[in-house]
Amino acid sequence: MTVQETVLAIQKGEMKAQEVLESHLKTIQDREEEINAFNLVMTEEAIKEAEKIDSLVAEGKNPGPLTGIPVAVKDNICTQGIPTTCSSNILAGWLPPYDATIVERLRDAGAVIVGKTNLDEFAMGASTENSAFGPTRNPLDTTRVPGGSSGGSAAAVAAGFTPLAIGSDTGGSIRQPAALCGVVGVKPTYGRVSRYGLVAFASSLDQIGPFAETVADAALLLEVISGHDPLDTTSIPEPPLDLSSALTQGVEGLRIGVIDELSGGAIEGISDDVLACLEKAVEALTSAGAIVERTSVPSTVYGLSAYYVIAPAEASSNLARYDGVRFGPRVDAKTTSEMMVATRTAGFGDEVKRRIMLGTYALSAGYYDAYYGKSQKVRTLIMNDFAAAYEKFDLLLSPTAPTTAFPLGDKTEDPLQMYLQDICTISSNLAGHPAMSVPFGQGTDGLPVGIQVLAPATDEHTMFRAGAILEASNQGQS
Amino acid sequence: MTSKTLDGWEIVIGLEVHAELATATKLFSSAQNVFGGEPNTNIDPVSLGLPGSLPVLNQKAVELAIRVGLALNCRVQRSVFARKNYFYPDMPKAYQISQFDLPINEGGWLELPDGQRIGIERAHLEEDTGKSSHVGGGGRIHEADYSLVDYNRAGVPLIEIVGAPDLRSAEEARSYVSELRSILVAIGASDGKMEEGSMRVDCNVSVRPEGSEEFGTRCEVKNINSLRSLGRAIEYEAQRQVDIITSGQEVEQQTRHWDEADGRTHTLRSKEEAFDYRYFPEPDLVPLDPSPEWITEIQESLPELPRQRRINLAEAAGITPQEATLVVERNLDEFAIAVIEKGADPTRVLVHLENNLADGIGELTTESFAELISLETSGDLSATQAKTVLADLADKGGDPKEIAAHHGFEAMDTSELETLIEGILADYPEDWTAFVEGDLEERKKKSGFFVGQVMKMTKGQADGKVVNDILLHRAES
Numbered sequence: 001m002t003v004q005e006t007v008l009a010i011q012k013g014e015m016k017a018q019e020v021l022e023s024h025l026k027t028i029q030d031r032e033e034e035i036n037a038f039n040l041v042m043t044e045e046a047i048k049e050a051e052k053i054d055s056l057v058a059e060g061k062n063p064g065p066l067t068g069i070p071v072a073v074k075d076n077i078c079t080q081g082i083p084t085t086c087s088s089n090i091l092a093g094w095l096p097p098y099d100a101t102i103v104e105r106l107r108d109a110g111a112v113i114v115g116k117t118n119l120d121e122f123a124m125g126a127s128t129e130n131s132a133f134g135p136t137r138n139p140l141d142t143t144r145v146p147g148g149s150s151g152g153s154a155a156a157v158a159a160g161f162t163p164l165a166i167g168s169d170t171g172g173s174i175r176q177p178a179a180l181c182g183v184v185g186v187k188p189t190y191g192r193v194s195r196y197g198l199v200a201f202a203s204s205l206d207q208i209g210p211f212a213e214t215v216a217d218a219a220l221l222l223e224v225i226s227g228h229d230p231l232d233t234t235s236i237p238e239p240p241l242d243l244s245s246a247l248t249q250g251v252e253g254l255r256i257g258v259i260d261e262l263s264g265g266a267i268e269g270i271s272d273d274v275l276a277c278l279e280k281a282v283e284a285l286t287s288a289g290a291i292v293e294r295t296s297v298p299s300t301v302y303g304l305s306a307y308y309v310i311a312p313a314e315a316s317s318n319l320a321r322y323d324g325v326r327f328g329p330r331v332d333a334k335t336t337s338e339m340m341v342a343t344r345t346a347g348f349g350d351e352v353k354r355r356i357m358l359g360t361y362a363l364s365a366g367y368y369d370a371y372y373g374k375s376q377k378v379r380t381l382i383m384n385d386f387a388a389a390y391e392k393f394d395l396l397l398s399p400t401a402p403t404t405a406f407p408l409g410d411k412t413e414d415p416l417q418m419y420l421q422d423i424c425t426i427s428s429n430l431a432g433h434p435a436m437s438v439p440f441g442q443g444t445d446g447l448p449v450g451i452q453v454l455a456p457a458t459d460e461h462t463m464f465r466a467g468a469i470l471e472a473s474n475q476g477q478s
Numbered sequence: 479m480t481s482k483t484l485d486g487w488e489i490v491i492g493l494e495v496h497a498e499l500a501t502a503t504k505l506f507s508s509a510q511n512v513f514g515g516e517p518n519t520n521i522d523p524v525s526l527g528l529p530g531s532l533p534v535l536n537q538k539a540v541e542l543a544i545r546v547g548l549a550l551n552c553r554v555q556r557s558v559f560a561r562k563n564y565f566y567p568d569m570p571k572a573y574q575i576s577q578f579d580l581p582i583n584e585g586g587w588l589e590l591p592d593g594q595r596i597g598i599e600r601a602h603l604e605e606d607t608g609k610s611s612h613v614g615g616g617g618r619i620h621e622a623d624y625s626l627v628d629y630n631r632a633g634v635p636l637i638e639i640v641g642a643p644d645l646r647s648a649e650e651a652r653s654y655v656s657e658l659r660s661i662l663v664a665i666g667a668s669d670g671k672m673e674e675g676s677m678r679v680d681c682n683v684s685v686r687p688e689g690s691e692e693f694g695t696r697c698e699v700k701n702i703n704s705l706r707s708l709g710r711a712i713e714y715e716a717q718r719q720v721d722i723i724t725s726g727q728e729v730e731q732q733t734r735h736w737d738e739a740d741g742r743t744h745t746l747r748s749k750e751e752a753f754d755y756r757y758f759p760e761p762d763l764v765p766l767d768p769s770p771e772w773i774t775e776i777q778e779s780l781p782e783l784p785r786q787r788r789i790n791l792a793e794a795a796g797i798t799p800q801e802a803t804l805v806v807e808r809n810l811d812e813f814a815i816a817v818i819e820k821g822a823d824p825t826r827v828l829v830h831l832e833n834n835l836a837d838g839i840g841e842l843t844t845e846s847f848a849e850l851i852s853l854e855t856s857g858d859l860s861a862t863q864a865k866t867v868l869a870d871l872a873d874k875g876g877d878p879k880e881i882a883a884h885h886g887f888e889a890m891d892t893s894e895l896e897t898l899i900e901g902i903l904a905d906y907p908e909d910w911t912a913f914v915e916g917d918l919e920e921r922k923k924k925s926g927f928f929v930g931q932v933m934k935m936t937k938g939q940a941d942g943k944v945v946n947d948i949l950l951h952r953a954e955s
Binding site for chain 1: 523526527528529530531532533534535561563565567570571572573620625627754756757758761762763764
């Protein structure tokens with residue numbers, strides 16, 4: 001059943017929200033110990049929510065477009081009175097006094113929030129292994145990672161724990177785990193979804209987005225969470241998206257460019273089986289009437305380097321507030337500054353510390369121009385290259401991740417190998433553009449491959465047209 | 479430009495003034511901006527820098543900042559907020575949202591009452607910090623048992639006004655701050671209360687040999703809480719630097735702390751220990767680009783500034799603009815002009831406003847004040863009597879004539895006074911001879927003595943000026 005079908009069934013009284021929830025809680029009970037998708041399963045709260053939805057329906061009211069749908073929320077998004085940890089010891093015991101804007105929107109739409117999902121600490125990572133609460137495992141093969149940093153949310157959808165989940169994407173943290181878990185993941189245009197209540201990693205890159213089993217479900221969830229929010233100055237002053245027509249519109253006549261650098265060109269390390277899937281995706285789109293050609297986005301090759309200056313720089317500032325003064329655990333010491341050092345030393349994991357040091361260095365007097373300044377110029381170059389490409393094409397295409405899901409522990413000793421997981425996704429964050437990952441084919445290991453559809457700023461609609469075609473074609477094959 | 483020198487040395491001063499903007503809410507959130515209040519009551523997720531919170535710029539604060547910029551003759555421009563990073567418990571996010579290379583106001587000037595123009599380098603928007611208090615150990619941070627932080631002030635909008643190093647004496651520095659305060663109050667940007675910390679002054683001081691064109695090494699002095707300490711701190715710091723140089727050493731660039739109790743400045747940190755603030759553009763806010771129409775609208779809504787008001791009063795009262803400073807500072811200039819326009823003697827109007835109405839005009843109206851001055855001018859009331867009546871008028875209002883009658887004040891008949899003086903002169907023949915034969919100085923002394931005697935006998939009802947006239951007339955005849 002799609003989400004929309006379930007919603008209609010509950011609204012018509014053919015099904016109860018409580019039944020829908022119960023069956024998902026059962027699945028969680030069966031497999032959560034093995035998968036570890038959740039930092040917290042909110043059983044009691046969810047049951048109360050579902051009861052409330054059912055009584056609203058019984059009163060003849062319409063609780064909204066997500067009536068009774070269980071949703072998992074990444075644990076770096078604030079939920080009032082419910083722990084929000086970012087999978088870090090430094091936020092242990094902290095209870096946010098407010099809901100993130102998207103949490104309010106989910107509730108207003110009738111969704112039932114089931115739990116908070118695991119992530120790489122403060123969303124820094126590509127495998128969900130950097131978590132204070134242990135790694136999340138890929139439901140399709142539990143010896144493998146689910147990707148990251150939103151690995152908990154991707155795994156929750158892939159394992160059938162919830163039909164929908166919310167993630168955040170700073171350099172690929174929705175799209176890459178979606179690809180590795182065989183689900184749909186969308187990073188909307190920067191500013192499309194309010195960041196109010198999303199614990200910041202890199203503010204100019206962070207964006208909240210949906211995970212779902214299908215393109216249509218992802219569209220529905222994105223519609224609910226999108227739209228202007230006066231509490232986020234960087235949010236786009238536009239009403240919520242309406243993507244329904246995109247799902248059936250097809251790609252007839254659309255011009256789609258395959259990014260050469262990410263498909264066997266300048267950037268190495270993208271596996272042959274992933275490239276083979278990309279070829280099949282091109283065929284599928286072509287046979288659906290799109291005009292597909294290879295094209296170049298030359299500065300993409302510098303994206304990763306620029307990202308690993310800009311993101312840590314912003315993170316070093318965003319994470320400075322975890323000083324033991326106002327919230328979270330405090331390690332006492334003789335002086336205030338010793339207390340801060342001791343608290344941060346004990347509270348943060350290694351990857352977070354590594355990025356804070358990188359970022360602090362990049363912003364330091366005498367180094368700013370060489371690192372942060374130059375990276376911002378690269379960012380502008382990438383935007384310019386994309387702008388040039390979008391003069392000729394409506395959409396761009398690439399793999400989402402260089403490989404299928406890799407074994408746990410495979411890259412934990414080599415940060416650079418881990419960083420390379422985001423090589424295909426990072427440029428969209430630097431440009432602020434939307435991109436989505438749609439499952440398409442399998443690798444030689446039988447694990448899913450994701451194809452990335454990239455669109456110019458604010459054109460989620462056209463992006464979903466291609467997403468829907470890829471999905472239909474993939475289902476036709478398997 | 480006048481230069482005050484210290485034994486052949488010139489002091490060079492540049493001031494950085496922080497003023498809290500008079501908004502209802504904070505710079506980036508809807509928490510209240512009010513002074514005082516129970517600790518940690520005017521707070522919200524944004525002012526506490528809670529994870530996930532985001533700043534939203536207060537439009538009123540921007541309007542007030544533009545008012546300041548326009549009143550200080552600055553260029554109002556597109557600006558960008560920046561993060562100034564440093565760890566301190568009263569800084570909730572461990573960074574302050576400020577403006578760095580692109581401030582909202584740049585390149586203006588302020589004119590002192592004496593006509594000198596002092597450059598304004600920039601006036602930018604930023605948020606205030608919370609306040610720490612240290613418990614135990616005499617309130618000093620290093621000896622304290624523990625510290626408490628109040629975040630009520632965190633996020634309150636500030637305008638930081640950076641003046642050029644154009645000031646040359648403690649007196650000029652005080653004059654600059656008090657002119658700046660008058661402007662901020664006049665345009666409704668700030669209440670300018672130094673004692674409540676809503677206006678704070680950091681002071682850069684250096685010295686150089688008189689006539690030198692090069693700047694000396696400067697020190698920044700912090701913790702100045704009043705105009706008086708500003709003057710004292712500058713004088714102390716300039717002398718300290720001159721002493722260092724004349725003893726053959728070099729001044730080290732430092733941030734220093736003014737200690738009001740011992741009247742000295744103390745090292746806070748050296749140049750090497752200066753923070754690296756790692757400024758970078760604030761990604762949570764978009765650039766601020768006020769429209770030309772809005773700026774024009776704000777320009778047109780500005781009231782007359784103290785400089786123009788001094789000119790207006792000077793013209794009405796026949797004095798120099800500088801002589802009008804105090805009355806304008808006390809915001810009594812329009813009142814003064816109205817009274818003068820009713821025909822009151824300008825000198826008497828200004829004397830009363832400057833000396834006898836320190837607590838404000840109260841119930842005094844332009845009519846009653848003009849009437850009082852006319853009674854004084856005509857000699858119906860002596861200066862002392864007028865002062866008493868004025869105090870009553872300010873306190874309760876009413877009719878000056880009735881109040882005078884109530885006090886039993888009547889104009890003394892000149893012949894009555896003559897008789898009285900004649901008697902006194904007879905009682906003190908030696909003093910009278912001294913008056914008649916004395917020089918100007920001696921006459922002044924003796925006339926004081928005789929006026930005093932007359933006042934004693936008339937219980938202050940005589941007019942001192944009339945007594946003086948009688949004495950002079952007698953001595954000459």
